[in-house]
Amino acid sequence: MSTILAFAGSNSSTSVNFKLVKYTASLLAGHKVELLNLANYPFPMYSEDVEKESGFSNSLVEFRGYISNADGVIISVNEHNGNVSAYFKNLTDWLSRLDLNFLKDKKVLLMSASPGKRGAIGALKATEQILPRFGAASVTTFSLPSFFQNFDEAKGIVDADLAEAHAAVVKQFVESL
Template identity: 35%
Template sequence: MKVLAFGASSSAQSINKTLATYAAGLIEGATVTVLDLNDFAMPLFSEDSEKEFGVPSEAQAFLDEIAEADLLVVSFAEHNGCYTAAYKNTFDWASRLVNKVYQNKPVIALSTSPGPGGAKSVLALALNNLPFFQANVLGSLSVPSFYDVMKDGDIVDDKLKQSLVALMAKASA
């Protein structure tokens, strides 16, 4: 199974990228590719830019990564209750090439934050929007207080870890 994991953030120290990578690693025998949205940096989307310069090649490269995957594990970072600008921009450019960005791939949607909210607002937004862009959402989980529950590369909160392990087992079945 080819698993594509990424944090919907451009932070070099993205806790959402860490969570997505950890979750994808729970699938036994999977080949995991971890994306960094910084590798798909593009100018700020606008119709004027598209008319003048066309769609950047990075948008197609992002879509190609999705196309090669059997499963996507995406952890959504929250900026003021919404998607990060980096994710939204990547998504907007990709959707100019293929409206169904997620190409009917199974998706595990995650979110985390340093605080007790666990980025639930952006996760709710994603869960509402993902199906419109042909994501087959298999399940989701919000992980609150990331720095309290993730220690030395492992989730130390037994209940959260069991929930994540069960979710990833469902995804690999």
């Protein structure tokens, strides 16, 4: 049984990416899944001054511990203006200051979702490129476009082709653990 950490890179209380992560986590029977809603994790905007004055917050150290204890990590990133959100970028800035290799040897299932037709692909691609810098061993990806047309909270992914693609990447991720 593997331990998997799952979270969305969003601090929104209505995050479609958290809904996708929560659904994905529900498919991982036989594994210990730690599902975190980052809307409950306030992190100050990173600056060297804040780091020097206050150090690392308990929330950040706790979050880093969840990553360390996981065999694999599922992340779904949101997109603002074609790139990762400031919240997720800020989180990676803080984590990299605490430990540059905070994803060392971790298998990552990286996803994105948005109400738009591109499925937050800009944020997905940007994040996919940066995660190996933080030590990620491998990254498998999935994007869910047109979230409100393709996802139902009771049923999951309702588009057959997207559901099949999602199932394939989840299977690939689990088999890599």
